[in-house]
Amino acid sequence: xxxxxxxxxxxxxxxxxxxxxxxxxxxxxxxxxxxxxxxxxxxxxxxxxxxxxxxxxxxxxxxxxxxxxxxxxxxxxxxxxxxxxxxxxxxxxxxxxxxxxxxxxxxxxxxxxxxxxxxxxxxxxxxxxxxxxxxxxxxxxxxxxxxxxxxxxxxxxxxxxxxxxxxxxxxxxxxxxxxxxxxxxxxxxxxxxxxxxxxxxxxxxxxxxxxxxxxxxxxxxxxxxxxxxxxxxxxxxx
Numbered sequence: 001x002x003x004x005x006x007x008x009x010x011x012x013x014x015x016x017x018x019x020x021x022x023x024x025x026x027x028x029x030x031x032x033x034x035x036x037x038x039x040x041x042x043x044x045x046x047x048x049x050x051x052x053x054x055x056x057x058x059x060x061x062x063x064x065x066x067x068x069x070x071x072x073x074x075x076x077x078x079x080x081x082x083x084x085x086x087x088x089x090x091x092x093x094x095x096x097x098x099x100x101x102x103x104x105x106x107x108x109x110x111x112x113x114x115x116x117x118x119x120x121x122x123x124x125x126x127x128x129x130x131x132x133x134x135x136x137x138x139x140x141x142x143x144x145x146x147x148x149x150x151x152x153x154x155x156x157x158x159x160x161x162x163x164x165x166x167x168x169x170x171x172x173x174x175x176x177x178x179x180x181x182x183x184x185x186x187x188x189x190x191x192x193x194x195x196x197x198x199x200x201x202x203x204x205x206x207x208x209x210x211x212x213x214x215x216x217x218x219x220x221x222x223x224x225x226x227x228x229x230x231x232x233x234x235x236x237x238x
Contacts, residue, residue, distance in 0.1 A: 019054055019082070022118070025203040031148050032057045032117065038197050038211050039146045041065045044112035048073060050101050050135060051119025055083030055094055061115075062092045071095040073104065102130040109140045117148045118207075121169055121177045128176060132189035139214040145191060151208030152180030154199055162205030178205075186212050 022028050035057065041047065041064050049058050052072030062070050072094055074080050080096045087094040099105050101119065114135050120128055135145055153159035166174045176182060183194045191212035198209040 019056070026118070026207060027200050027202055028056065029060075031198075031200050031207055031209065032060055034198055034200075035115065035117065035146050035148045035209055036061050036064055038209060039113050039115070039144060041068065041113065044068050046111045047071065047113045047115070048104075048106070048111045048138065049115040049117070050104070050131070051116055051122075052083060052096070053079050053117070053119075055086050055096070057115055057117050058083075058094050059087065059090050059092050062094070063090075069095070071097060073097045073099050073101070075100045102127050102134060104134040104138055106138045108137050109143075110138045112140055112143050114139055114143070114145050115147075116145070118150075120147065120149045120182065121165070121174050124173055125176060128185055129188070132186055132191075136189045136191060136214055141214060141216045143214045145186065145210075145212045145214070147182065147186070147210040147212075148207060149182060149210075150174065150177040150204070151182065151196070151199065151206050151210075152178060153206045154201075158201060158206045161203060165204050182208070183210060186210065190214070 039061075041061050044065070045067075046069050047058070047061060049055075049061075049070070049072045052058055052074050053076075055072055058070045058072050062068070070093070072080070072083060074083075074096075075098065077098055080098055083094065083096055087096075097105065101116075101123070116135070120131065123131060139145065150162065150165055153162050162178060166178060176185060183196065187194045192215050194210065194212040196208050197211050200207040200209075
């Protein structure tokens with residue numbers, strides 16, 4: 001399992017630089033606030049941030065809704081240690097779990113909202129598919145997934161600026177993002193209402209905000225039948 005793990009900046013040695021680098025290069029607070037706004041977090045009781053990193057997104061969410069239970073999951077013990085320290089600084093209660101996104105240690109239908117921020121582009125295609133299936137599994141019917149990650153560059157400048165991401169994280173991991181295939185992958189996991197809510201121009205290219213909903217029990221079977229077709233379409237685009 002460890003051989004498939006990629007630290008936030010590619011190397012464990014660089015992890016302490018994660019917060020300042022992300023803040024400067026990605027307009028972090030702007031896009032994470034938008035992600036929280038899109039989630040209508042006040043209606044949620046149980047929230048999971050998959051690939052929570054240093055906890056910034058969960059702290060922003062908790063500041064909007066003190067009544068929700070906020071859980072952060074990440075495979076990197078170093079960033080979880082930073083998240084724990086940050087939560088203490090802001091006097092916010094976060095539950096932090098070290099685990100991988102493609103093997104989430106929670107029961108079916110445990111959460112109302114799931115976030116993923118700048119994490120999916122670290123994963124290979126099979127890992128993305130498995131991660132999205134796991135997220136679908138742990139969401140309650142009508143629960144929502146909200147994603148912020150690198151998307152298809154929306155102009156030539158963004159395409160040029162995305163080159164460091166492509167080569168830094170690996171072509172096999174970033175191709176789906178840069179080709180704009182994340183919405184199709186999300187749909188293939190069974191989600192409905194998949195849409196791009198916003199785009200942010202950053203120093204590393206286009207960052208997109210996506211939202212999707214797990215269907216209710218009645219329509220879930222229909223969407224499961226469509227998931228194989230969606231993956232076939234993705235493979236043809238690839």
